[in-house]
Amino acid sequence: MQGPDVTWYLALSAFLFATGTLGVLLRRSPLIVLLSLEIMLNGANLALIAFSRHHGEGDGQIFALGVMAVAAAEVVVGLGLIVAMARRRLTLDVDRLTSLRG
Amino acid sequence: MSASLLLPAATVGNLLVWIVWIAAAFACLASGAAVVSFTNPFYSALALIGNLGSLAVLYLLLEAEFVAAAQVLVYAGAVMVMFLFVIAYLGGQADAPWAGGPRWQTVGAVTAAAALLVEVIVVIGIKAGGRLSDEAAIRESFGSPAEIGRLFLTDHLLAFEITSIVLLVAAVGGVILGSHARSETGPAAPDVQA
Numbered sequence: 001m002q003g004p005d006v007t008w009y010l011a012l013s014a015f016l017f018a019t020g021t022l023g024v025l026l027r028r029s030p031l032i033v034l035l036s037l038e039i040m041l042n043g044a045n046l047a048l049i050a051f052s053r054h055h056g057e058g059d060g061q062i063f064a065l066g067v068m069a070v071a072a073a074e075v076v077v078g079l080g081l082i083v084a085m086a087r088r089r090l091t092l093d094v095d096r097l098t099s100l101r102g
Numbered sequence: 103m104s105a106s107l108l109l110p111a112a113t114v115g116n117l118l119v120w121i122v123w124i125a126a127a128f129a130c131l132a133s134g135a136a137v138v139s140f141t142n143p144f145y146s147a148l149a150l151i152g153n154l155g156s157l158a159v160l161y162l163l164l165e166a167e168f169v170a171a172a173q174v175l176v177y178a179g180a181v182m183v184m185f186l187f188v189i190a191y192l193g194g195q196a197d198a199p200w201a202g203g204p205r206w207q208t209v210g211a212v213t214a215a216a217a218l219l220v221e222v223i224v225v226i227g228i229k230a231g232g233r234l235s236d237e238a239a240i241r242e243s244f245g246s247p248a249e250i251g252r253l254f255l256t257d258h259l260l261a262f263e264i265t266s267i268v269l270l271v272a273a274v275g276g277v278i279l280g281s282h283a284r285s286e287t288g289p290a291a292p293d294v295q296a
Contacts, residue, residue, distance in 0.1 A: 004123050008123070008127075012127050012160075017219075018219035019135060020134070020138075025211035026208065026212075031143045031147075035147060035185070038181075039134050039153065042154065042157055049169060053165055056240045056244065057238075058249050058250060059257070059258070068173070069265045069268065076272045079188045080280055082192070083188060083279070083280065
């Protein structure tokens with residue numbers, strides 16, 4: 001393979017995953033927590049696709065497409081929850097959302 | 103090209119791939135840091151679109167053409183448009199990245215992220231470092247839509263079907279969440295007025 005080998009891609013995916021973790025743990029707005037989760041999922045996707053190329057099998061790409069579908073589902077439910085919270089006039093701050101009520 | 107006169111074509115190609123990789127990797131990391139550090143969620147979402155686009159370039163370098171196309175169409179297209187609509191609907195609520203919560207929480211978050219990074223790098227370097235050097239040869243059809251479709255309909259048929267159910271359940275859940283929220287703030291129910 002031309003260019004960098006799989007180790008470089010894995011290091012990049014580790015950096016992306018750590019960046020996403022930092023955002024999930026640090027930020028207060030649930031919107032940005034969701035965006036940071038997307039970064040984490042994409043870091044994992046990059047590792048899957050790099051290993052897929054490394055082993056010459058397409059299965060890693062199938063996994064990556066599955067992760068994409070699950071991420072889309074997660075975004076639908078997460079954004080639905082955020083909109084429902086905003087319509088109930090709750091503050092959009094994950095530290096203050098401490099009680100569950102039906 | 104003067105460079106190809108001096109160097110063999112493979113070396114020039116290798117150099118070009120490295121240049122594209124470094125540009126895409128830098129864009130990827132910079133836009134990831136921007137998503138985490140921007141105050142306005144709207145700018146964070148725009149930075150995430152850049153992140154997804156540069157990841158698609160990396161997928162192309164890894165010869166995963168179909169996944170790169172799906173990344174741009176599904177992720178950077180559909181999912182991020184939904185994000186931007188919701189952010190526009192809620193209004194850009196500023197959220198300072200380093201301000202919220204007590205001091206120890208910020209320190210803990212940075213420590214946890216750094217520990218995760220070090221852990222992954224060490225595992226890659228120590229456990230797998232020696233075995234990751236030689237690439238497997240790939241077929242001509244690697245990463246093409248035909249190959250992906252063949253795998254989805256033969257080896258991974260169950261995962262394919264379960265994914266469709268997951269998406270269906272998420273769509274139903276999104277509709278239910280939206281309709282409940284509407285009945286909370288909408289006009290009073292008719293039986294109350296009667």
